[in-house]
Amino acid sequence: xxxxxxxxxxxxxxxxxxxxxxxxxxxxxxxxxxxxxxxxxxxxxxxxxxxxxxxxxxxxxxxxxxxxxxxxxxxxxxxxxxxxxxxxxxxxxxxxxxxxxxxxxxxxxxxxxxxxxxxxxxxxxxxxxxxxxxxxxxxxxxxxxxxxxxxxxxxxxxxxxxxxxxxxxxxxxxxxxxxxxxxxxxxxxxxxxxxxxxxxxxxxxxxxxxxxxxxxxxxxxxxxxxxxxxxxxxxxxxxxxxxxxxxxxxxxxxxxxxxxxxxxxxxxxxxxxxxxxxxxxxxxxxxxxxxxxxxxxxxxxxxxxxxxxxxxxxxxxxxxxxxxxxxxxxxxxxxxxxxxxxxxxxxxxxxxxxxxxxxxxxxxxxxxxxxxxxxxxxxxxxxxxxxxxxxxxxxxxxxxxxxxxxxxxxxxxxxxxxxxxxxxxxxxxxxxxxxxxxxxxxxxxxxxxxxxxxxxxxxxxxxxxxxxxxxxxxxxxxxxxxxxxxxxxxxx
Numbered sequence: 231x232x233x234x235x236x237x238x239x240x241x242x243x244x245x246x247x248x249x250x251x252x253x254x255x256x257x258x259x260x261x262x263x264x265x266x267x268x269x270x271x272x273x274x275x276x277x278x279x280x281x282x283x284x285x286x287x288x289x290x291x292x293x294x295x296x297x298x299x300x301x302x303x304x305x306x307x308x309x310x311x312x313x314x315x316x317x318x319x320x321x322x323x324x325x326x327x328x329x330x331x332x333x334x335x336x337x338x339x340x341x342x343x344x345x346x347x348x349x350x351x352x353x354x355x356x357x358x359x360x361x362x363x364x365x366x367x368x369x370x371x372x373x374x375x376x377x378x379x380x381x382x383x384x385x386x387x388x389x390x391x392x393x394x395x396x397x398x399x400x401x402x403x404x405x406x407x408x409x410x411x412x413x414x415x416x417x418x419x420x421x422x423x424x425x426x427x428x429x430x431x432x433x434x435x436x437x438x439x440x441x442x443x444x445x446x447x448x449x450x451x452x453x454x455x456x457x458x459x460x461x462x463x464x465x466x467x468x469x470x471x472x473x474x475x476x477x478x479x480x481x482x483x484x485x486x487x488x489x490x491x492x493x494x495x496x497x498x499x500x501x502x503x504x505x506x507x508x509x510x511x512x513x514x515x516x517x518x519x520x521x522x523x524x525x526x527x528x529x530x531x532x533x534x535x536x537x538x539x540x541x542x543x544x545x546x547x548x549x550x551x552x553x554x555x556x557x558x559x560x561x562x563x564x565x566x567x568x569x570x571x572x573x574x575x576x577x578x579x580x581x582x583x584x585x586x587x588x589x590x591x592x593x594x595x596x597x598x599x600x601x602x603x604x605x606x607x608x609x610x611x612x613x614x615x616x617x618x619x620x621x622x623x624x625x626x627x628x629x630x631x632x633x634x635x636x637x638x639x640x641x642x643x644x645x646x647x648x649x650x651x652x653x654x655x656x657x658x659x660x661x662x663x664x665x666x667x668x669x670x671x672x673x674x675x676x677x678x679x680x681x682x683x684x685x686x687x688x689x690x691x692x693x694x695x696x697x698x699x700x701x702x703x704x705x706x707x708x709x710x711x712x713x714x715x716x717x718x719x720x721x722x
Contacts, residue, residue: 298441299335305430306337309406313423316409320394320434321352322402331403352391352403364424365391390424392431396439404431476509479539483510486546488517496524496596498651498721499691503698505715512538513659513716514545518553523597525558526718528610530659532587534714541587544575561593561606565631565642569608572632579638588632592657596722602649603722606642610657617652619684649722654687661713667706674705686719694719 302320309315317338321331331352339347366388387408394402404427493500502515512531517524527549531541548571557567572588573579592610596603605612607626614622627642663679666672682701686694698717 298438301437302335302434303337305434306335309430310337313426314408315406318404318406319347320402320404352405363393363428390427392427394431394435394438396435401438402434404434473509479510483514483539483542486542487515492517492519495519499654500720501691501695503695503715503717505699506534507711507714508535510536510539511714512541513714514542515716515718516549518549518558520558523595525553525564526594526596527591528657528659528716528718529589529591530714530716531589538714541589544572545589547575548572559595560644561595561604562642562644564593565591565606565608566640569631569636569640570638573638576632578632578634583634586634588630588636590630592626594657603647605645605647608642612647613656613680613683614647615654615656615684615687616650621680621684651721654719654721656683656717656719658717659714661715662702662717665702665706665712667709671709674702678705
């Protein structure tokens with residue numbers, strides 16, 4: 231190898247060394263830069279962690295219904311213990327809405343300082359807006375408006391003021407300071423403190439809003455509770471008056487129906503079920519004594535409750551009118567007169583009639599010792615059950631009493647029925663067989679009701695009404711009642 235070739239290899243090696251040195255230098259620079267970034271990132275994470283821990287401490291001890299004063303005082307104490315803040319004040323906006331910030335809560339101010347502080351207002355709150363989201367005032371670089379009131383008055387290193395913003399308005403200002411005896415203040419270390427204070431200001435804003443909402447809600451609940459209590463009392467008074475009136479009306483209905491002494495005078499084995507859906511109802515029955523016997527009326531008026539009860543008054547008026555005129559011998563004629571009376575009384579024979587009400591009913595004429603009875607019905611049947619259990623239905627005429635669609639001059643058929651002392655007769659309103667119940671939610675129906683009546687005839691008279699109602703209620707079960715219930719059973 232000659233000198234020229236050897237020198238060429240030396241030069242090539244030198245180039246490679248220079249290249250690798252440059253790479254090493256570059257990598258070293260990157261590592262140094264990355265170390266700085268990592269160090270800064272770690273510091274920021276640590277500061278945020280401190281802020282998070284501080285907030286967690288505050289929130290973990292907050293009660294749902296904690297008084298706002300207790301919450302703020304506890305927050306100021308946390309600043310003292312966790313962040314070594316010597317003095318802290320919370321200025322709150324004047325209730326008049328003037329924008330003036332007055333000291334409401336403070337910690338670390340005693341004696342004369344506390345008295346003087348209570349008279350001061352936070353100066354120029356727009357400084358917060360102008361200088362950003364916090365104000366830092368130190369001995370070396372004091373904000374003039376804070377120097378006069380705070381920095382020169384108290385031997386402190388710095389003040390930090392953080393706005394408490396609610397709905398884009400500054401509603402309070404948190405001002406906190408650290409004295410000379412505390413850890414020295416360095417801007418590089420203050421970043422975490424400021425972040426923590428900003429978080430605390432947000433926490434206070436949220437807490438104050440929640441307290442206002444809760445207070446308003448609590449006030450509204452109390453107000454609504456008072457209103458409901460007053461309304462309940464009024465409703466109870468109204469309900470009491472209504473019930474008194476209804477029970478008075480009940481007494482009137484009961485007075486219209488025959489006493490036990492009357493029914494015992496004209497019937498054997500007589501029982502009656504009168505069971506309205508409400509206190510009063512639209513069913514009723516009458517007995518009219520005569521020299522040789524009596525008339526029995528069983529009536530089911532339109533509706534139930536109060537409207538039905540009014541219709542029974544109309545039925546009572548028709549009954550009194552007809553018997554007072556001596557129309558007592560012919561049940562069919564009695565029904566015809568009933569039809570005319572009700573239609574005229576309710577003015578339902580006119581073209582401009584405003585109501586369409588009426589009734590279904592049955593009338594029995596019973597003459598002692600005659601061995602028979604006369605029955606006429608307006609959509610009401612008379613059920614006869616002989617001692618051997620054989621059933622017979624004496625059907626009424628398919629025409630009701632008093633409705634607009636009924637014939638004003640309609641006639642009703644009389645049925646002459648032979649009577650044996652051991653025969654049992656029943657007249658009832660349709661509330662029984664129309665009632666829904668049973669496992670298949672079907673109406674009781676005629677067949678089941680007839681079987682029930684046949685079974686009842688085997689029982690003593692004193693327990694028949696109770697037994698019928700017991701069987702009826704068992705069949706009805708959890709279903710709602712549909713109508714008033716009236717049944718009359720008797721032997722002649």
